[in-house]
Amino acid sequence: MAEARPWWEAATIYQIYPRSFQDSDGDGIGDLRGITDRLDYLVDLGVDAVWISPIFPSPMADFGYDVADYCEIDPRFGTLADFDALLAAAHARGLRVLLDFVPNHSSDRHPWFVESRQSRTSSKRDWYIWRDPAPDGGPPNNWISDFGGPAWEWDAATGQYYSHAFLKEQPDLNWRNPQLRAAMLDVLRFWFARGVDGFRIDVLWHMIKHADFPDNPVNPDYLPGSGEKNRVLQLHSTDQPEVHDIAADMRAVADGFAANGQERVLIGEIYLPVERLVAYYGDARPGVHLPFNFQLIEAHWDAAELAQRIAEYEAALPPGGWPNWVLGNHDRARIATRVGEAQARVAAMLLLTLRGTPTLYYGDELALADVTIPPGRAVDPQELREPGRGRDPVRTPMPWDDSAGAGFTTGDPWLPLNPDYSTRNVAAQRDDPASMWTLTRALLMLRKNTAALSVGSWHSVGGEGPVLAYERREGDTRLLVALNLGAIPVEMHVPQWAAGYRPLLSTLADAKGPVDGLLRLRGNEGMILGTTA
Template sequence: MDAQNETGANRAPASWWQTGVIYQIYPRSFQDGTGDGIGDLPGILSRLDYLADLGIDAIWVSPIFPSPMADFGYDVSDYVGIDPLFGTVEDFDRLVTAVHGRGMKLLLDLVPNHTSDQHVWFRQARASRDNPKRDWYIWRDPAPDGGPPNNWLSEFGGSAWTLDAASGQYYYHAFLDRQPDLNWRNPQVVAAIHEVMRTWMRRGVDGFRVDVIWHLMKDAEFRDNPENPAFAAGMNPYARLLPQRTTDLSEVQDVIAGLRAVVDEFPERLLIGEIYLPVERLVAYYGAELKGVHLPFNFALLDTAWNARALDRLITTYEAALPPGGWPNWVLGNHDRPRIATRVGPDQARVAAMLLLTLRGTPTLYYGDEIGMANVPIPPERIQDPYEKNVPGLGLGRDGVRTPMQWDDSPFAGFSDVEPWLPVAADFSEVNVAAQRGNGHSMLTFVRRLIALRRAHPALLVGDYRALAAQGDLLLYVRTLEGAERVLVALNVGPDPLVATLPGTVGEVLLSTFCDRQDERISGEIALRANEGVIVGVAAGAVLPE
């Protein structure tokens, strides 16, 4: 289906993932249901009504598989089980049933690039050079000087090669040395991961977010990566080289087409790819004839300068780069990057939410952003993140965006009855769900109303996007569903009031970031307060500028 080009009454029903809002849960930090200070499946189950009330359509849960937790679940030791830390397979089945019973979908994190070094596959692979599982991973002889085979670097610091003393060969790991990379050139690996996917979809899983999907293929000749001429002191050491031989190889598209074919064996399933690439490369991951991932995660909002002109250029560039029929998507935060409220400030966080939920495409909301949670400073003695431990002093640690969800003002923010695995924010007694739920002007109330408004207006769900001419801190665009409706969005991405001049009567305000101005008639101009955005239902016959 080409949802972009179908219009009005002739438009076929869009897929659930095109009209839905996805909500990411970092399971260790959402809700502790067993009293050990770590979030789990029973905890998620207990909070499903909150998510349904918020208006969420799909829940994406970060890894819950058995793991030694060297990288908190992204080092998988069994792809088809549930780590006891999070619960049981029976807990998972109950969660699937409960999610579906509330009309929502459930997505899992698939980590196919690497396993834990404790996975039975790797234990067999390192047992001897002639073990049948040896070629399931990437092994190379030492360089002539006895060092690593080439200059490839780990994203988590240092060489990407670790010597296995027993066999005298190095194995490759794009991340921790406890996360050896699988060899996706081996058809047995391909078949094994495909069967993992089928196993979970048979249990009712509605799709996958695929971790570091652009890493899956590496140069078959193991050539060095070139030096990065832009590298400078103080940058992440990984940036010293350009990863041309280790990421984004053209061959990865065939691998992804195989993943998509498996997903397509089951009706209405979704495949998302984690891909940190520029827009012009990102869109290649829709694949030939749109047989790649349904949604290559678009992280551009995480790095774009927060000003109206930069945002306008980004949106226009992205829309133009999409292949015919490619469905857009937008992300403001995740478990790896600074929270939006910290990045742009609490006032602009509301504007950011309005942007996320009114742009064309599928939005993904990170847990806690709906109440304005910010990065939490982590005392040195409580740092958990291996990234921060391996590459200290550069502000790369991710613990501060993974802190416990703030539910109420009770001890430990209602997340747990005991000290959580990470500290709660100092402001949890004010910034929490219970405090905001009854406040008609709170961030939570605003986001709930915003999602409801999005659902109520087809133009916001599946309508076209058109940028309108604007200057300075004003970002102005219209969502149009031919023959149905038009919705105007005006965002003040700045700290001073401004006025948007428009010809004649436009319509009525549907929602303001301040949760007021409802039904205010707009004619000739829109006066925006500092850090304000408004959504306006455009009257029939009203003329909008180009």
């Protein structure tokens, strides 16, 4: 008898940016009750789990990624009772719920840091990373914050610098301290005990710094405009060997709550090359279940490059390592902006037919594009520090209908709505058989009902020109996925085993199957072919 798979292998995860999903009280900011009100939408769409970006108390210097209390809910989003109600309602509908764990840093207003900076002899001094100045009185080394400027902030009262990989309002936690480590693992236990199904772990690869704090080497390939942090290579400030022990400790906590098919999943945010990324699956001890794979975000939209990246990633996975894929998130340009609306449909087919767990970013099921933020409306600290690099355009409210406020709010939305919300909204697309929403739902349903797509093996099929093609196989079932990444019609020779296949789903209407061994793909067409058996 085959061993049962963990739920997350066949699942599709849907990322919700809570400020922008649904406002229930008219203050212009999305909240937990709003998410609860929209759970039936997620069931109808066909996703299996929701990942909710940070909802913990926060001064919002970085919109929730500066946590002031890891075991409470920010009043902007609701209460613990509201969260418990959301969790119960989601579970009643068969949906899993993942939270965003932010372990690299806290808010500078967290009680731990407030106590840490009281004096050098504070009981929590070593819960954060404090260093003496360099001989010239400046920062201890040349490390650069991901938001620009030195990764060190001077504290005149105690005469030392503290480390911050991001904003100065986000001091780095010291995971080399066993008491801090135990306290943060207890945070995981707190939420797991409430019934949370897993966590996305923010900037996992940042969590340990080199013990001696040497300078990072200068980046010889630095390109102006690529971000100040790229002036140096983050050799000593990220991806240290000891981080894998932390991941293993987190995994042990998660596994301790797994029982009766209720596996808990850990997903690590890790922007690293594939050969370093896969190390986070663990070795002597298991690491995170899914080190986030950003290949589709990082790649040029080119069939040959994508084919190579997919094959290299598949080959690099350790035994038992389950793959995962993502097209977009709250930090990166939306897929419809990167490749255009027509190719966004092809991209959706790619995401939902590759082997592994896909994560769908809210609004991508509508082909929502980046929204231009008018002067004076930007709120993202990255935009305010490095103009042109802000993330507000990908965090705008979900358009539900064509009413004032797009059905998102009865008040003033915290960020501008997409200018085409009167036509690009959920209500309009649900009634349109040719819409992106309808295509996404059809892909999710086909994936859910076809083992070859949800858990089957992946095999490359030689494409030609702009065509990316591959096989998905489970048992006797074989499917052919053929994607035209260009706007010009093309023909491809199909494998002999697929010569008699017919289209099961296309990104365009009135799809035609192979004729005499040739499959004609229209411009911007992706197709899944199989048999009726």
